[in-house]
Structures are given as structure tokens and as C-alpha cells.
Amino acid sequence: MQRLGATLLCLLLAAAVPTAPAPAPTATSAPVKPGPALSYPQEEATLNEMFREVEELMEDTQHKLRSAVEEMEAEEAAAKASSEVNLANLPPSYHNETNTDTKIGNNTIHVHREIHKECIIDEDCGPSKYCQ
Secondary structure (H helix, E strand, C coil): CHHHHHHHHHHHHHHHCCCCCCCCCCCCCCCCCCCCCCCHHHHHHHHHHHHHHHHHHHHHHHHHHHHHHHHHHHHHHHHHHHHCCCHHHCCHHHHCCEEEEEEECCEEEEEEECCCCCCCCHHHCCCCCCCC
16 A cells, blocks of 8 residues: 555656756746646646636537537428328329320320339338329
């Protein structure tokens, strides 16, 4: 246990002591900032600012995700509304075959129209499906 405590103390001291010597002050250099061990309140403020920024980023990300979900839902609803076919509004010739006879002079022109609505697979067929 003492060995662990000594190791932790060494690590803390190594982190607190600057690794490079401070440059000698000159007349033109800026004032020397205190080392990491002496600037605890400034670091604490910096950590608080970092946590605040992280919180703001998380809120912004949540807002963007909500907006993206709402946009996708709106696009899906618009696509669904535009792709739905109301079978009741289709012309009569769509549902069945039609036969028309047109008489021109002594000739009669017979027209037979039939729409083949083939199902690709059996599950496609049903009372409210395209293939019916």
C-alpha cells in the first residue's frame, strides 16, 4: 500500500512540476505565468468553461438531431401521401377490361382494352393492392 501511495505522489509531483525551465525574463518579454501548481483557480475556471461548452454542444447536438428527425418524418409523410394510389378514384377501365365498338359508315371498329396488373410475388396481391 505504501508503494502505491509513493507512486501516486511521484506522479502528482511530476505532473505539477513544469518539465522545461522557464525562460529568463527580459525587458520585452510578457510577464511570466505561474506554473501549473500555482494556477489552480484559473484551471478550475477553464474546466468550468469547458464543461459549459460541452453542455452547450450537447444541447446543440440534441437540437440538430430533433430537427433532423422532424425533417425525415415530414419527408416520409410527403412521400407516402404522394405515392399512395386511391383505387376508388381510378377510371373504370383500370379495374377491368373494356370493349368499345365504333361504327364508321358500314364498318365497325372493335377495340378491346385490358390492363394486366401482374403481381411480382404472391404477397403483393390483396384487396387494396396495386395488382388487384
